[in-house]
Amino acid sequence: MSDAVLPAAAPSAVPAGGVAPRPAAGPWQTAARKLRQDRPAMVALLVLVLIVVACALAPAYARYASREDPFASNVDGSITLDGQSVPVLQAETAGLGLGLTPIGPTWHGQYFLGADSQGRDVMERLLYGGRTSLLIATVATVICLVLAGVVGLVAGFAGGVVDAVLSRLLDVLWAFPIYLLAISLSIVLINTTIQIGPISITSGSLALPMLIIGLVYVPYVARPVRGQVLALNRTDFVLAARALGVPPWRILVRDIFPNVTTTLIVFVPLMMALNMLTESALSFLSIGVQPPNASWGTIIEDGQSLIYTRPLVAIAPGLCIVATVLALNVLGDGVRDALDPRAKLRVS
Amino acid sequence: MLLAVVRRLVQMAFVMLGISILVFLIFFATPGADPAARIAGRNASPEVLAAVRHDFGFDRPVPIQYVLMMKRLFVTRDLTSFVNRGERVIPAIVESMPATLSLVFGAAVVWVVFGLLIGVLAAATRGRWPDRLLMILGLIGVSMPVFWLGEVANLITQDRYHDTPFFSWVPALGYTPLTQDPFLWFKGLVIPWITLAILYIGIYGRVLRASLIEAYQEDYIRTARAKGLSETRIMLRHALRTSLITFVSLFGLDFGALVGGGALLTEVVFDIHGVGKLTVEALQNLDLPFIMATVMYASFFVVAANAVVDIVYAALDPRVRAAAT
Numbered sequence: 001m002s003d004a005v006l007p008a009a010a011p012s013a014v015p016a017g018g019v020a021p022r023p024a025a026g027p028w029q030t031a032a033r034k035l036r037q038d039r040p041a042m043v044a045l046l047v048l049v050l051i052v053v054a055c056a057l058a059p060a061y062a063r064y065a066s067r068e069d070p071f072a073s074n075v076d077g078s079i080t081l082d083g084q085s086v087p088v089l090q091a092e093t094a095g096l097g098l099g100l101t102p103i104g105p106t107w108h109g110q111y112f113l114g115a116d117s118q119g120r121d122v123m124e125r126l127l128y129g130g131r132t133s134l135l136i137a138t139v140a141t142v143i144c145l146v147l148a149g150v151v152g153l154v155a156g157f158a159g160g161v162v163d164a165v166l167s168r169l170l171d172v173l174w175a176f177p178i179y180l181l182a183i184s185l186s187i188v189l190i191n192t193t194i195q196i197g198p199i200s201i202t203s204g205s206l207a208l209p210m211l212i213i214g215l216v217y218v219p220y221v222a223r224p225v226r227g228q229v230l231a232l233n234r235t236d237f238v239l240a241a242r243a244l245g246v247p248p249w250r251i252l253v254r255d256i257f258p259n260v261t262t263t264l265i266v267f268v269p270l271m272m273a274l275n276m277l278t279e280s281a282l283s284f285l286s287i288g289v290q291p292p293n294a295s296w297g298t299i300i301e302d303g304q305s306l307i308y309t310r311p312l313v314a315i316a317p318g319l320c321i322v323a324t325v326l327a328l329n330v331l332g333d334g335v336r337d338a339l340d341p342r343a344k345l346r347v348s
Numbered sequence: 349m350l351l352a353v354v355r356r357l358v359q360m361a362f363v364m365l366g367i368s369i370l371v372f373l374i375f376f377a378t379p380g381a382d383p384a385a386r387i388a389g390r391n392a393s394p395e396v397l398a399a400v401r402h403d404f405g406f407d408r409p410v411p412i413q414y415v416l417m418m419k420r421l422f423v424t425r426d427l428t429s430f431v432n433r434g435e436r437v438i439p440a441i442v443e444s445m446p447a448t449l450s451l452v453f454g455a456a457v458v459w460v461v462f463g464l465l466i467g468v469l470a471a472a473t474r475g476r477w478p479d480r481l482l483m484i485l486g487l488i489g490v491s492m493p494v495f496w497l498g499e500v501a502n503l504i505t506q507d508r509y510h511d512t513p514f515f516s517w518v519p520a521l522g523y524t525p526l527t528q529d530p531f532l533w534f535k536g537l538v539i540p541w542i543t544l545a546i547l548y549i550g551i552y553g554r555v556l557r558a559s560l561i562e563a564y565q566e567d568y569i570r571t572a573r574a575k576g577l578s579e580t581r582i583m584l585r586h587a588l589r590t591s592l593i594t595f596v597s598l599f600g601l602d603f604g605a606l607v608g609g610g611a612l613l614t615e616v617v618f619d620i621h622g623v624g625k626l627t628v629e630a631l632q633n634l635d636l637p638f639i640m641a642t643v644m645y646a647s648f649f650v651v652a653a654n655a656v657v658d659i660v661y662a663a664l665d666p667r668v669r670a671a672a673t
Contacts, residue, residue: 171359172366175651177609180627180643184374187631187639273491280493281613285628300496307499308507315503318496325491333487 031262034338041334044327051324055130062124068110070128071292073118079103079110101309116302116313126316129294133321136210136295137276143214144271145264148221153260155222156229157252167226174219182278185212186287204290209282213275221267225260232256262339269332273325280321296321353659360655367647372414375640376406404430421641431635440638441623441645447523448622450533451614452606454541459548460599466549467556467591472583474561482553489550498543498617505539521619540618544611548602555598559591566590597657604653608646 035041062070079086086103102115112123155166173181189208232238232255241251282288283297291298296317303314384401401407405416420427421438429435466486470479505515517535524532563569564587572582602610612624619625623642630638 168362168366171363172370175363175654176367176370176647177605177643177650179612180609180646183627183631184371184639184643187634188374277491277493281495284493284495284613285616285631287631297493300493300499304499307503311503311508314496314499318493318500321493321496322488322491326488329487329491 027262031338035334038334038337040330041338044330044334047323047327048331051130051320051327052134055127055134058124058127058131061127065110065112065124068121068124070120070124070294073120102306102313104310105312113312113316114310116299116310117306118302122299122313122316125294125299126296126320129296129299129317130320130324132206132289132293132295133276133279133297134324136206136213136279136289137272139210140213140217140275140279141268141271143210144217144221144275145267147214148218149225149260149264151218152222152225153229153252153256156226157233157248157256159233163226170219170222170226173216174223176216178216178278179281181216182212182282183285183287185215186282190287190290204293206289206293209279209288213278213282216278217271217274221264221271225263228260228263229256232259266332266336266339269328269335273328273332276321276325276328352662356655356658360651363651364648367651368418368644369414371640371644371647372417375636376413376417377410417640421644427637427641429635430637431633437637437641440626441641444621444623444626446525447620448607448611448615448624450523450526450537451540451544451611451620451622452603454537455544455548455606455611456599456603458541458545459552462545462549463552463556463595466553467560467595468583468588470553470557471560471564471587472579474557479557483557486550486553489546490554492546493613494543494547495613495617497546498540498614501539501543502617523620523622537620540614540620543618544606544614551602552595552598556591556595559594560587563587563590593661597661600653600657600660601650604650604657608649608653609642 058070062068102117102119103111104114105112111121113126114122116122116125151166151170155163155170186209189212190204238251238255241255246254279288279295280297280300283295284301286298286301289295289298299317300314303310303312303317306313384397384404384406398407405413408416417427425436425438427437429437466482470482470486473479502521505518506521509515510518518539519532519536522536524536526533560583569582569586572586577586609624609627611622612627614620615622615624616628623646627639627642627646629635630642
C-alpha cells in the first residue's frame with residue numbers, strides 16, 4: 001500500500017542522469033534544482049510525505065492505539081475511560097431520548113476522534129480511508145496519463161484519419177460533463193463483474209473507481225499532448241530524422257516522446273489532486289468506494305447524518321482532503337514552474 | 349465568418365450525436381447493465397424478465413432501441429420513468445430548471461465579481477504579500493470538495509451559529525421559487541451561492557492574475573507607460589481588457605458545465621430540487637430514463653455552450669476569425 005508514496009515523491013527524485021565528475025546542468029538537473037529552491041513546493045512535498053506515511057501506518061495504529069477492526073461495526077462496544085466503562089454508542093440525552101449518539105473525541109488512543117454511527121473508530125478509519133483515497137488517486141493518475149499519452153502521441157503523430165477519429169472521440173468525451181460521465185459509468189458498472197481478458201473486476205472492487213476516474217480525464221491530458229506532438233512534427237530535428245530515413249516508430253520513441261514527458265510529469269500532481277476530489281465526490285454519492293471499505297469521501301458520507309451531533313466525523317476527512325489536494329496543487333505549481341513547458345513550447 | 353459559424357454548428361451536431369450514442373450505450377448496451385433486470389428487481393423469475401424485456405422493447409436490436417429512445421426523448425417527448433410508471437421525464441426536467449438556473453446564475457455573479465477583484469488585486473501587488481495571501485486563499489478554495497464545504501456551511505449557519513445575529517436570517521434548507529417569494533428565494537440561496545462560487549473564485553482569480561501578468565510584458569503596456577498613463581488606468585483600460593478574453597471564454601464553459609450538472613453536489617447538500625438533484629434521485633432508484641435524459645440534457649447544454657463560446661470568441665478576436673475561415 002505504501003506504493004502510494006512513489007508518484008508524490010517522484011518530482012524530487014527526477015533522474016539525475018549520468019553523474020559526471022563535473023555535472024553539466026542538463027534540463028532534469030536544472031528542473032530538480034529549481035524545485036528544491038521552491039520553498040512552498042518543498043513544504044507541500046513534506047506534508048504529502050507525512051500524510052502518506054501516516055496512512056501507511058494505519059495497520060500499526062489499529063493494532064497498538066485504537067485496537068479496533070476498522071471495517072466491522074461495533075454498536076454494542078464499550079471502552080474504559082478514566083477508570084469507567086463507557087459505551088461507544090450512547091443513548092441520546094437531548095430531545096426524546098431516542099436514538100444513539102456515538103461517543104465524541106476522547107483524545108486518547110481509543111476513539112481519538114470519536115466513533116461513527118456504527119461505533120467504529122473515526123481516527124482509524126481516517127487512516128485506512130486515506131490509504132484508499134491516495135491509492136485510487138495515484139492509480140487513476142497512472143491510467144489517465146498512460147492512456148492520454150498514447151492517444152495524444154498516436155493522434156498527433158499519425159495524423160490523417162487516425163487523428164480525425166481519435167480527436168472526434170476526445171471531443172465527445174470532452175463535452176461530456178465529467179461528474180455525469182463518472183456517475184453514469186459508476187452506476188452501471190458498480191454491481192457487475194467485468195471481465196477484461198485475464199483481469200476480472202468484481203463489484204465493489206477499488207479497480208472500478210480507479211478505471212472510471214482515470215478514463216474521464218483522458219481528454220484533458222491527451223489534447224495538450226496531441227498539440228505538442230503536432231508542433232514537434234514540424235521541428236528541424238524531426239524533419240532531419242525523417243530525411244535520414246529513420247523509421248517513424250523510432251522517431252516517435254526517440255525524438256517525440258522524450259519531449260512530451262515534461263508535459264506528462266507536470267500533469268501528475270494536478271491530476272492526482274483532481275482525481276482525489278472526484279473520488280471523494282463519487283464516494284459521497286455512494287457510487288465510488290463501496291462499504292465496508294473506507295475512503296475519505298465515504299467517511300464524509302457517513303458523517304453527514306451526524307453533522308449536527310458529531311460534526312468531527314464529516315469535518316476531519318474533509319480537512320484531510322483539503323490538506324492533501326492543497327499540497328498536491330502547490331507541488332504541481334512548483335513542478336510546472338521548474339519544468340516550464342510553456343517556455344519550451346514557445347521555443348519550438 | 350458565416351462559414352466558420354456553420355462549420356462550428358455542424359461540428360456541434362456531430363458531437364451531440366456522439367454523446368447521445370455514448371449515453372445510450374452506457375445505459376442500455378453495457379455488458380452486465382441489463383435494464384430489464386433493474387426494472388424487474390433482483391429475484392425476478394425468467395418469465396417476468398422476458399415479459400419486462402418485451403414490454404420495454406429491450407428484445408429488439410440495439411440500433412432500433414436507440415432510434416426509438418431518441419424519438420421518445422426528443423420528438424414525442426413522452427418518455428416515462430421506469431420506477432414511477434406514468435411520470436414523464438421531460439416535464440420533470442423542465443420543472444427543475446429554474447432552481448438550477450437560480451443557483452448557477454447567482455453563484456456566477458458572485459464568482460465573477462470576486463474573481464475579478466482578486467485577480468486584479470493580486471496582479472497589481474504581484475510578488476508582495478497581498479498577492480501571496482490571495483493566491484494561497486485561491487488555492488485553498490480550489491482544493492475543497494464542494495459538498496464538504498456545503499456541509500460545513502450548513503453546520504455553521506443552520507446549527508452552531510444559527511441563533512446568533514450573523515446567521516439567524518438563514519432560512520431552513522430548501523428552494524423557494526422566485527415567483528412565490530422573491531425575498532425568501534434570495535435568502536435561501538445566499539449560502540449555496542457562496543459555497544458554489546468559492547471554487548470558481550479561486551480558479552478565476554488565478555487565471556486572471558496569470559493572464560494580467562503576461563499582458564504586462566507586452567509592448568502596448570510599455571507604450572501606455574511611456575505615454576505617462578497612471579498605473580490604475582494601464583491596469584483597467586489596457587491590461588484587463590485583453591485578459592478579459594480568456595476570462596469570458598472560461599466563463600462560458602464553466603457556466604455551461606454547471607447548468608449541465610456540475611452543480612449537482614451543491615444541490616444535494618442544500619436540498620435544492622434542481623436538475624442535479626433529480627439526477628441523484630434517479631440514480632438512487634436506478635431510474636434509467638431519468639438518468640439518461642438528465643445526462644443527455646446536461647451534455648447538450650455543455651456542447652451548445654462550447655459552440656457559443658467559440659463563436660463569440662471568433663467574433664471578438666480577429667486572429668481566431670481569420671484562422672477559422
